[in-house]
Amino acid sequence: MTGDALEALRRVxxxxxxxxxxxxxxxxxxxxxxxxxxxxxxxxxxxVAAERDLAVIPRGNETRLDWGMxxxxxxxxxxxxRLDRVIEHAADDLVVxxxxxxxxxxxxxxxxxxxxxxxxxxxxxxxxVGGTLATAAGGPLRLLYGSSRDLLIGVTMIRADxxxxxxxxxxxxxxxxxxxxxxxxxxxxxxxxxVEAAFRLHPLPQARAYVTGAAEHAERAWQAVRGVLHSPLAxxxxxxxxxxxxxxxxxxxxxxxxxxxxxxxxxxxxxxGPDARIADAPPRWWGVYPEGSTLIEVTAPPSALxxxxxxxxxxxxxxxxxxxxxxxxxxxxDTTDPAEAAALLKALRSVGAATVRYAPQPVRxxxxxxxxxxxxxxxxRVKDQFDPGHRLSPGRFVGGI
Amino acid sequence: xxLAALARRFAEAIGDEWVITDPVRxxxxxxxxxxxxRATPGLVVLPDTAEQIAMVVRECAAAGVPYVARGxxxxxxxxxxxxxxxxxxxxxxxxxxxxxxxxxxxxVVEPGVxxxxxxxxxxxYGYYFAPDPSSQQIxxxxxxxxxxxxxxxxxxxxxxxxxxxxxxxxxxxxxxTTISRGDGGYDLLGAFVGSEGTLGITTKITVRLxxxxxxxxxxxxAFETIEAGxxxxxxxxxxxxxxxxxxxxxxxxxxxAEAAVACGYPEGAGAVLIVELDGPAAEVEREFAEVRRLCRxxxxxxxxxxxxxxxxxxxxxxxxxAFAAVGRISPAYLVQDGVIPRTALPRVLAxxxxxxxxxxxxxxxVFHAGDGxxxxxxxxxxxxxxxxxxxxxxxGRILDLCIEHGxxxxxxxxxxxxxxxxxxxxxxxxxxxxxxxxxxxxxPAGLCNPGKVFPTxxxxxxxxxxxxxxxxxxxxxxxxLF
Ligand SMILES: Cc1cc2nc3c(=O)[nH]c(=O)nc-3n(C[C@H](O)[C@H](O)[C@H](O)COP(=O)(O)OP(=O)(O)OC[C@H]3O[C@@H](n4cnc5c(N)ncnc54)[C@H](O)[C@@H]3O)c2cc1C
Numbered sequence: 001m002t003g004d005a006l007e008a009l010r011r012v013x014x015x016x017x018x019x020x021x022x023x024x025x026x027x028x029x030x031x032x033x034x035x036x037x038x039x040x041x042x043x044x045x046x047x048v049a050a051e052r053d054l055a056v057i058p059r060g061n062e063t064r065l066d067w068g069m070x071x072x073x074x075x076x077x078x079x080x081x082r083l084d085r086v087i088e089h090a091a092d093d094l095v096v097x098x099x100x101x102x103x104x105x106x107x108x109x110x111x112x113x114x115x116x117x118x119x120x121x122x123x124x125x126x127x128x129v130g131g132t133l134a135t136a137a138g139g140p141l142r143l144l145y146g147s148s149r150d151l152l153i154g155v156t157m158i159r160a161d162x163x164x165x166x167x168x169x170x171x172x173x174x175x176x177x178x179x180x181x182x183x184x185x186x187x188x189x190x191x192x193x194x195v196e197a198a199f200r201l202h203p204l205p206q207a208r209a210y211v212t213g214a215a216e217h218a219e220r221a222w223q224a225v226r227g228v229l230h231s232p233l234a235x236x237x238x239x240x241x242x243x244x245x246x247x248x249x250x251x252x253x254x255x256x257x258x259x260x261x262x263x264x265x266x267x268x269x270x271x272x273g274p275d276a277r278i279a280d281a282p283p284r285w286w287g288v289y290p291e292g293s294t295l296i297e298v299t300a301p302p303s304a305l306x307x308x309x310x311x312x313x314x315x316x317x318x319x320x321x322x323x324x325x326x327x328x329x330x331x332x333x334d335t336t337d338p339a340e341a342a343a344l345l346k347a348l349r350s351v352g353a354a355t356v357r358y359a360p361q362p363v364r365x366x367x368x369x370x371x372x373x374x375x376x377x378x379x380x381r382v383k384d385q386f387d388p389g390h391r392l393s394p395g396r397f398v399g400g401i
Numbered sequence: 402x403x404l405a406a407l408a409r410r411f412a413e414a415i416g417d418e419w420v421i422t423d424p425v426r427x428x429x430x431x432x433x434x435x436x437x438x439r440a441t442p443g444l445v446v447l448p449d450t451a452e453q454i455a456m457v458v459r460e461c462a463a464a465g466v467p468y469v470a471r472g473x474x475x476x477x478x479x480x481x482x483x484x485x486x487x488x489x490x491x492x493x494x495x496x497x498x499x500x501x502x503x504x505x506x507x508x509v510v511e512p513g514v515x516x517x518x519x520x521x522x523x524x525x526y527g528y529y530f531a532p533d534p535s536s537q538q539i540x541x542x543x544x545x546x547x548x549x550x551x552x553x554x555x556x557x558x559x560x561x562x563x564x565x566x567x568x569x570x571x572x573x574x575x576x577x578t579t580i581s582r583g584d585g586g587y588d589l590l591g592a593f594v595g596s597e598g599t600l601g602i603t604t605k606i607t608v609r610l611x612x613x614x615x616x617x618x619x620x621x622x623a624f625e626t627i628e629a630g631x632x633x634x635x636x637x638x639x640x641x642x643x644x645x646x647x648x649x650x651x652x653x654x655x656x657x658a659e660a661a662v663a664c665g666y667p668e669g670a671g672a673v674l675i676v677e678l679d680g681p682a683a684e685v686e687r688e689f690a691e692v693r694r695l696c697r698x699x700x701x702x703x704x705x706x707x708x709x710x711x712x713x714x715x716x717x718x719x720x721x722x723a724f725a726a727v728g729r730i731s732p733a734y735l736v737q738d739g740v741i742p743r744t745a746l747p748r749v750l751a752x753x754x755x756x757x758x759x760x761x762x763x764x765x766x767v768f769h770a771g772d773g774x775x776x777x778x779x780x781x782x783x784x785x786x787x788x789x790x791x792x793x794x795x796x797g798r799i800l801d802l803c804i805e806h807g808x809x810x811x812x813x814x815x816x817x818x819x820x821x822x823x824x825x826x827x828x829x830x831x832x833x834x835x836x837x838x839x840x841x842x843x844x845p846a847g848l849c850n851p852g853k854v855f856p857t858x859x860x861x862x863x864x865x866x867x868x869x870x871x872x873x874x875x876x877x878x879x880x881x882l883f
Contacts, residue, residue: 092639093742093773115641136588147582149591150563157835165835166828171740173772174809175549175595176816176827177854178836179562182591191587203641226504230527232615234680260683299583301505327505328583355585373586374579378572378842382587385838398586 002031005052005075009034012044019077025057026070027361030077033059037082039099039156039164039195046193047162049076055391058189060131061103063124067135067357068188069369072395080130083195086110088170095170097154097198100130111201119145119202121287130194135357136186139287140237140253143325145202148185154198155181157191160387170198183382189393190401191386205236205255209265210282212251213272218309221248225305225324227271228252233264238325240305241285244312250324251283290319290332294341294359300352302327311347315340327352338366345371370398402464404443407488410460411446415453419494421445430489433476434536438818442469442483449494451569451577451604458602458849459575461488467848470602472513472541476548477736478817480597480853490602492543498522499605506610507566512543512603519608528610531558534813535721543603549595551813553646553720554677556771558611560813562594569605573844577604592839597815598850600843614679617645618689619713622674622701623667627651627766630672631746633699634770637676638743640695642688646677647771651750653730654723654765654778661726664719667703674701674770675720723767724778731763731780733789737796739803740812743773749802753777756802762795774812775803800826816854824856834859 002018009016014037019030032054036042049056054075059065061081080101087097091114098107104122107129111117120132121139131137133155138147145151154168157180167180184194215221225238228250237253250272254264269276289295298320300308305324312318315333322329331348335341341356341363348354349371356369373379376399383390383401395401402410405422412420421427422444431439443466448454461468467487474481483489492513500509503526510519516537520529533552534540540550546568551560558564567581568590580589593600624630630649637644650658652671658664666673676692678685693704707713719726727734741749750766757764765778777799781792800810800823810816810823824833833855841861843849851858 090742090744092635092744094638095742146559146563149588150559159831159835163831163835165831167832167836169807169809169827171742171773171808171812173551173555173560173740173769173774173812175560175813176809176811176820177824177833178592178839179549179595180592180836180839182562182588183839185591186588203643206641229506230503230612232612232681234612234614256681256684257687259687260681263683264681297583297585301502301507303502303504353584370585373584374581375584375589376586377576378578378580378589379587381842382589382839385842386835 005048005054006032008048008052009045012048013041015082023077025065025074025077028071028074030057030074032075033077033079035079035082042078042083042193042195043158043162043164045078046158046160049391050161053389053391055394057393058130058134058193060101060128061126063127064131064135064137068396069364070395071393078193080128087196089114090170091116094201095153095172095198096201097170097196098129099196100128100194102129103127104129104132112204115204116201117204118151118199120148120151123287123289129197133185133194133197134187134189140239140323142328143238143323144234144236149182151199152181152185152197153200155184155194156196157184158193158195160192160389160392168198172200188397190383190397191392207258207261208253208255208280209261210251210253210279210286211265211268211272211276212249212283213269213276214247214249215273216247218242218248218306221250222303222305224250224272225302228268229302229325231267231271233267235268235325237323239286239322240320240324242309242312242320244316244318248309249283251286285321289330290321292319292332292334294333294335294363295357296331296345296348297355297357298329298331298348298352300327304351307351308348311344311351314347315344318344336360336362338363342367373398402460404466407460407464407466408444411457414456415446415448419447419449430471430474430483430491433474433479433481435477435479435817435819438479438482440483440485442489443485443487445489445491447491447494451571454490454602454604455571455575455577457488457490458571458573461848462573462575462846465848467851469850470543470547470598472544473515473539475536475540476544476817477738477814478811478819480548480815480817480850482818492541495604501526503528503610507607508610509605509607510542511605512541514542516540516542516545523610524613527613529613530608531564531611532561535724542606542608546594546603546606547596547598548813548815553648553769556647556769557643557645562591564609565590565594565606566609567607568593568603570601570603572601573846573849597817597854599840599853601849616682616685617677617679617713618685619675619677619707619716620689620693621666621705621716622676622696623670623703624672624674624701627672627750628747629700630674631750631770633674633696633701634746635744636695636699637692638771640691642691644676644692644771645679646675648675648720649673649768649770650720650723651766653763654727654767655719657726657730657765658719658723660729662718662722664715666719675716720767727765727778727780731782733781733783735779735792735796737775737777737779737799738811738814739775739800739808741773741775741803741806741808743771745806746770746773749806752802753799756795756798760791760795762791764795772812773808775799818853821854821856824854
């Protein structure tokens with residue numbers, strides 16, 4: 001059957017070959033890898049997959065392919081590497097439309113030449129636009145500029161049946177029709193293949209300053225975070241970095257015109273305390289996922305910070321890092337012991353929502369990566385509508401979706 | 402169960418006084434802000450709790466009766482247009498602000514809470530609710546959520562979608578559930594906001610509050626021509642400045658505003674631009690100087706800067722009254738809402754001008770220039786036969802222009818009943834079919850605000866939940882059973 005499918009795919013796509021064991025998605029080796037070069041080709045590939053009942057998993061630059069659960073099957077790995085064009089950069093409109101396989105780094109270079117940027121952090125170098133959207137990934141700048149879903153203004157997807165559908169457009173303001181872009185953001189390839197995306201852009205700031213200060217304990221750190229958050233200093237980001245037993249470092253980014261930034265950075269330093277330092281470059285840990293073989297994404301109101309830090313005690317060695325201003329953080333842990341991971345998760349979930357992004361397989365096997373998700377029934381129905389055959393990234397998402 | 406039986410059932414559960422069946426009183430609810438679409442609702446209920454709404458929805462679902470949610474009825478696309486054979490669920494009793502939490506910069510409100518009331522309640526803590534539709538004194542936050550409403554200041558601060566963190570909703574099954582950002586599942590909230598009341602009824606909304614800025618600076622710049630004004634807008638944005646708001650009015654709308662509120666805008670202006678900057682003082686000061694320079698460079702013949710709050714209000718007064726003011730210079734008018742890439746402004750405005758001259762139909766232009774959101778007001782005399790039709794035609798042609806230039810048929814007023822027929826001009830059949838897959842997931846029976854947004858309903862196939870046999874895929878072991 002693979003031979004047959006391979007032939008059928010070769011008829012519609014230039015780059016098709018057999019999968020290799022090292023290309024396995026969490027250990028599940030794809031039978032076939034296809035790399036369409038155009039939206040039309042991608043659509044044709046998806047149509048063949050539909051006709052032959054192939055389970056399809058999209059692959060960007062593999063920076064987050066190990067997030068979520070292993071697929072229940074993987075017949076076709078759909079590689080977006082050749083879909084890497086900037087389709088249109090309307091610089092004067094501060095809008096860009098790109099293909100999904102383009103890396104955020106390359107996009108940033110293109111935009112920087114015009115003094116612009118997509119205000120989306122790149123915690124993992126090399127990640128593609130499609131992969132970033134599919135995993136709803138983001139970093140410190142979310143505080144001021146919003147998440148990927150907020151910057152996305154239009155999307156083109158290939159449906160499970162191979163048809164090409166779009167939503168939104170290329171203007172910043174638009175309420176015509178349902179916002180499928182938001183629905184696809186964070187859907188981990190389970191609803192369709194993202195092939196094109198249009199974003200709202202921002203001007204690159206003329207100046208930046210990073211202000212960091214250590215707080216001896218979590219309560220002090222929260223006071224500092226609150227002080228900055230509640231000030232009119234308009235920080236672009238407020239981050240923390242905390243170990244289960246050590247001090248908590250608070251980092252604040254201010255952006256703007258040089259005179260203003262200098263004065264605001266001073267004011268922020270005043271809030272963070274006498275030892276606060278101001279620098280042009282970010283601290284080493286800025287926007288980087290905390291180390292460890294397990295990564296957990298946590299959402300909780302900002303004031304829950306002390307309780308989140310306290311929860312780390314459940315797994316000594318765990319590290320908390322992320323946007324304290326927004327209440328969107330990450331916890332890293334090095335363990336192969338499912339019980340330890342489970343204890344940490346339980347403690348975190350008593351404070352907010354906690355989703356495990358990756359973990360060693362023995363841990364993944366034992367724990368519930370998502371925890372309770374209230375509207376799961378509706379989510380299953382959405383899945384049933386978009387992918388009735390459950391062929392798109394099957395089993396990768398919450399509730400076995 | 403027919404409507405009469407439903408009315409009795411609701412009266413028992415909610416109380417007589419909150420169920421309206423009297424034809425005269427029903428007429429109060431026959432339209433929203435788009436007054437030329439009217440329908441007397443079969444029945445109106447005014448519930449007070451999410452549980453009551455869930456009960457109403459469950460009864461409607463069981464009886465196969467359509468229902469429509471209504472907030473304050475200020476919508477401009479007929480989203481809250483009732484069904485003569487259905488139930489209108491009005492949220493005007495649900496006006497409690499449940500929590501204001503300045504530490505976490507959020508608030509929890511019931512759906513009927515008036516937009517401006519939330520800002521008033523948050524202001525003492527140094528916060529406000531950023532989405533500020535011009536109707537903010539009367540529109541409800543539930544309505545804002547449904548329409549993904551914007552306002553003059555959404556250029557910098559984004560629309561309602563950017564400020565909603567979670568919604569408790571009553572699903573078309575009559576279940577109460579919560580959809581939120583960051584719960585690890587699908588972003589159902591992202592799909593719900595802006596779905597115009599077609600995916601369920603929101604009963605509790607958690608929103609983000611925004612810190613009041615340190616400084617606000619407002620200026621009014623007068624230009625001889627609308628093209629010069631448009632060029633100034635492009636120059637400001639091109640310089641990397643993101644103002645809180647940039648609004649523009651043309652000569653005809655200035656004339657109307659003058660007649661209505663005597664706003665005292667500069668004589669002889671072909672266009673005025675209102676630019677507002679807010680934020681930290683040093684940034685605002687520097688950028689404000691830059692904005693003044695750019696306006697002058699592009700031919701502004703007068704620039705006024707508001708020295709205080711009173712002067713700021715004076716500058717805004719003309720703009721804020723513009724819609725209503727047009728009533729002073731024309732017996733009737735249509736409000737259009739379309740979007741173009743902002744760089745296309747000069748070209749599109751020239752085309753609108755041409756259209757107006759060729760057809761003899763006057764068009765007053767008021768718009769959110771910063772994000773290319775046009776609000777042409779198409780003037781006509783409703784006493785004149787055929788005038789309304791001609792105005793409709795011009796209004797429709799303006800939408801054509803928006804689509805031709807890669808824009809949208811609506812930037813903030815929504816599709817509703819008004820523009821459903823225009824959707825196929827912007828989207829393919831597959832696009833619309835795909836959007837409606839979401840609708841089928843939420844509301845397979847199609848009873849929740851039917852006939853809105855989409856020109857033709859999609860058949861939803863099997864209705865989930867009432868499947869009698871195992872799904873074929875489950876039988877073949879190809880899918881999980883939940
Ligand atoms: C003078 C004027 C100026 C305006 N200016 C602006 C502007 O600047 N920007 C802008 O965006 N809009 C503007 N509007 C349009 C309108 O005010 C907004 O769309 C507003 O959000 C509607 O709120 P509402 O409470 O009146 O909703 P309604 O008109 O009652 O309902 C609107 C839609 O929301 C649905 N709905 C209502 N409540 C709920 C609920 N609880 N759950 C689910 N669905 C619900 C209804 O079914 C309907 O589809 C203006 C209107 C007027 C009359």
